[in-house]
Amino acid sequence: MTQYAIRRILYSIPVIFGILVVTFIMARAIPGDPCKAMLGEKASAEVCERFNREQGLDKPIPVQFGVYMKNIFSGDFGDSIRYSRPVAKILLERLPTTIELGLIALILAIMVGIPAGVIAAVRRNTAVDVGVMIAANTGVSMPVYWLGLLLAYLFALVLKDTPFWLPPSGRISAGLSATPFFEVFQWGIVEGSGIYNFLEFFANMYIFNSIISGNWEVLGDVIKHLILPAVALSTIPLAIIARMTRSSMLEVLRQDYIRTARAKGLFERFVILKHAFRNALLPVITIIGLQVGTLFAGAVLTETIFGFAGVGRMLFEAITARDFPIVQGFTVVIAVGYVAVNLLVDLSYVFIDPRIRLD
Amino acid sequence: MTTKIELLPNDSATDYRTNSLFRLTMRRIVRQRSAIIGGTILLFLVLVAIFAPAIAPFDPNFVLIGHEDIKRRSDPCIHLLGCPEDQPQHILGTDGNVRDVFSRVVFGTRISLMIGFTTVGFAILVGTLLGSLGGFLGGWIDNLIMRIMDVLLAFPSLLLAIAIVAVLGHGLQNALLAIGIVSIPVYARVVRASVLSVKEQEFVSASRALGGSPMHVLFRRILPNAIPPLIVQGTLGIATAILDAAALSFLGLGAQPPTAEWGTMLGTERNQVFTAPHLVFYPGLAIMITVLAFNLLGDGLRDAIDPRLKN
Numbered sequence: 001m002t003q004y005a006i007r008r009i010l011y012s013i014p015v016i017f018g019i020l021v022v023t024f025i026m027a028r029a030i031p032g033d034p035c036k037a038m039l040g041e042k043a044s045a046e047v048c049e050r051f052n053r054e055q056g057l058d059k060p061i062p063v064q065f066g067v068y069m070k071n072i073f074s075g076d077f078g079d080s081i082r083y084s085r086p087v088a089k090i091l092l093e094r095l096p097t098t099i100e101l102g103l104i105a106l107i108l109a110i111m112v113g114i115p116a117g118v119i120a121a122v123r124r125n126t127a128v129d130v131g132v133m134i135a136a137n138t139g140v141s142m143p144v145y146w147l148g149l150l151l152a153y154l155f156a157l158v159l160k161d162t163p164f165w166l167p168p169s170g171r172i173s174a175g176l177s178a179t180p181f182f183e184v185f186q187w188g189i190v191e192g193s194g195i196y197n198f199l200e201f202f203a204n205m206y207i208f209n210s211i212i213s214g215n216w217e218v219l220g221d222v223i224k225h226l227i228l229p230a231v232a233l234s235t236i237p238l239a240i241i242a243r244m245t246r247s248s249m250l251e252v253l254r255q256d257y258i259r260t261a262r263a264k265g266l267f268e269r270f271v272i273l274k275h276a277f278r279n280a281l282l283p284v285i286t287i288i289g290l291q292v293g294t295l296f297a298g299a300v301l302t303e304t305i306f307g308f309a310g311v312g313r314m315l316f317e318a319i320t321a322r323d324f325p326i327v328q329g330f331t332v333v334i335a336v337g338y339v340a341v342n343l344l345v346d347l348s349y350v351f352i353d354p355r356i357r358l359d
Numbered sequence: 360m361t362t363k364i365e366l367l368p369n370d371s372a373t374d375y376r377t378n379s380l381f382r383l384t385m386r387r388i389v390r391q392r393s394a395i396i397g398g399t400i401l402l403f404l405v406l407v408a409i410f411a412p413a414i415a416p417f418d419p420n421f422v423l424i425g426h427e428d429i430k431r432r433s434d435p436c437i438h439l440l441g442c443p444e445d446q447p448q449h450i451l452g453t454d455g456n457v458r459d460v461f462s463r464v465v466f467g468t469r470i471s472l473m474i475g476f477t478t479v480g481f482a483i484l485v486g487t488l489l490g491s492l493g494g495f496l497g498g499w500i501d502n503l504i505m506r507i508m509d510v511l512l513a514f515p516s517l518l519l520a521i522a523i524v525a526v527l528g529h530g531l532q533n534a535l536l537a538i539g540i541v542s543i544p545v546y547a548r549v550v551r552a553s554v555l556s557v558k559e560q561e562f563v564s565a566s567r568a569l570g571g572s573p574m575h576v577l578f579r580r581i582l583p584n585a586i587p588p589l590i591v592q593g594t595l596g597i598a599t600a601i602l603d604a605a606a607l608s609f610l611g612l613g614a615q616p617p618t619a620e621w622g623t624m625l626g627t628e629r630n631q632v633f634t635a636p637h638l639v640f641y642p643g644l645a646i647m648i649t650v651l652a653f654n655l656l657g658d659g660l661r662d663a664i665d666p667r668l669k670n
Contacts, residue, residue, distance in 0.1 A: 014506060014509075015506075015509050015513050018506065018507070018510030018513070019510060019513055019514070021510075022514075023522075026522060026523070027526070029526050029527075030526050031527065031528065137654060137655060137658075138651060140654060141598065141647050141650035141651035142647050142650075143602060143606065143609070143622075143625075143647065144606075145609050145625070145629075146625060146643030146646065146647070147643075149625075149629055149632045149639050149643070150640070150643070152632060152633075153636050153639075156633070292515075293514075293516070293518070296515050297515040297516070297517035297518045297521075298517075300517070300518070300521065300610070301606060301610070304610065315521070316521075318525075319524075319525040319610075319612065320611070322525070324525070327522060327525050331519075334514075334515065334518060335514045335515075335518075335519075338513060338515055
């Protein structure tokens with residue numbers, strides 16, 4: 001078991017190194033003069049000279065790479081050109097929004113996708129199965145931004161003046177504010193200190209913050225704002241999870257041990273949940289891990305539509321403004337996060353599949 | 360006692376024909392409902408793309424101001440469904456620049472199919488080259504190629520495509536290149552796996568023993584085995600490529616206005632969703648139907664040709 005974990009962790013190191021190399025190359029592959037690409041065509045020679053010196057672009061490539069690696073490992077992603085602020089700081093401010101949205105979307109996808117897949121497999125070739133599969137195939141083919149816009153139209157306009165009305169944009173209504181829990185409890189933490197930044201990260205997850213601080217009005221409002229983007233973002237992962245669960249369940253339900261379990265006279269529900277579902281779970285968990293990538297990419301689109309100030313929208317704005325330090329920093333963090341989540345998923349197999357534990 | 364031996368009605372030539380791999384595969388594909396539905400929709404879309412100039416009543420970029428008495432972003436008007444006769448007929452309405460939305464959606468089929476086939480064609484070509492080289496030669500070349508592929512797979516594909524376009528600059532050509540690049544690893548892996556599974560088999564050894572050059576062995580004996588999984592993966596890949604390209608265009612990073620590309624159409628009119636929802640609805644529906652067609656066809660082909668790919 002330990003050997004498996006160590007092997008898997010070691011395997012991730014070259015991949016993470018590769019990610020850093022790719023993002024480094026990417027920033028240097030800007031066609032033409034990188035200074036003019038970032039600061040605009042009108043940037044003078046003096047300004048460009050200073051910019052190149054500040055960014056280290058006047059040094060040989062291997063030296064630039066060394067500096068880049070050193071900076072990354074010390075959490076320094078450089079300064080944003082547009083905001084003249086450290087990219088790491090912006091990232092820490094924006095990441096909680098995306099994590100909250102992504103987590104809710106993922107929970108939704110799992111809570112609906114897995115039962116739908118199990119039911120479709122158990123009732124194979126019935127109307128329920130056909131219905132689930134049609135919905136899943138449609139869901140997986142649907143552009144997330146299109147669904148988001150349609151949901152906004154339906155719930156914000158068509159259902160206006162009904163109890164089903166939902167806000168089409170933003171994280172919280174005007175007039176309400178999510179005061180950080182450490183300020184509510186008057187912990188007296190100095191602004192800008194390490195502990196402040198750490199706690200602020202969690203306080204920026206509004207659902208978590210309002211539960212901790214017991215602000216139920218804000219909680220209700222935040223959830224209302226989250227429903228549409230989370231539903232839009234969860235559609236593709238939900239469809240993929242449902243398809244994979246069905247296919248994995250069908251595979252397991254054909255096995256001899258399921259027939260044996262039934263022959264023993266066990267209740268069908270017990271056979272399905274205890275014998276079949278547990279064994280069908282492994283490929284489903286792999287797929288769930290891979291959905292984190294879909295969620296991050298989908299966040300760029302969903303946050304842009306629903307006006308969420310998260311990492312995805314920031315990345316889009318940075319690309320439009322050609323703010324490469326942000327693009328580079330955000331790409332590194334998202335890719336490394338994606339690798340880390342998949343590493344955790346792989347390590348979780350040890351607890352789910354005894355064969356790996358014994359290997 | 361005599362034994363009567365009856366000859367089978369088929370002669371050997373007919374037998375060979377009826378049992379050919381191609382016919383067997385086709386028979387299996389025809390039995391897949393999803394492949395038939397997907398294939399039919401796709402055929403329809405291909406016909407729409409080919410005959411777009413005949414189907415569309417207007418040029419996709421033709422601005423109607425000065426030609427018709429019509430407002431910007433006017434609602435769909437179909438005379439048969441009760442729209443007044445004195446109003447010009449635009450079955451999907453007009454957009455913000457007073458262009459016929461139906462014509463733009465019809466011409467958009469060409470661009471979307473072109474995007475799908477071009478990006479996946481490019482990715483299959485490069486992926487096959489890399490995967491076959493890695494699988495066939497093995498050793499450090501294989502290790503190097505596959506580690507690079509692992510790194511590319513470590514990025515969420517749309518995100519990597521966005522980052523590449525951010526570097527190369529906005530535009531359809533760069534978007535196609537970006538989507539092509541991020542799609543390569545999947546095909547490289549599929550081809551490598553096929554090469555590895557057959558390269559030690561007897562028919563390959565026999566080909567070598569008969570004096571076949573490494574290129575001959577690779578291209579004539581080994582690679583044909585990679586074609587079925589490539590077809591399946593390619594069909595599903597086209598769906599993803601169309602979806603990603605439309606997303607890039609929606610964000611303003613892919614096809615640029617006035618190109619009649621579905622993602623661009625959605626992106627430029629997205630702020631009008633509350634006042635003119637038809638401008639958002641129809642291009643999105645077109646994307647969904649096209650992607651669904653490729654997904655259904657890909658699923659059906661997979662079940663018919665290579666069910667192992669299912670998981």
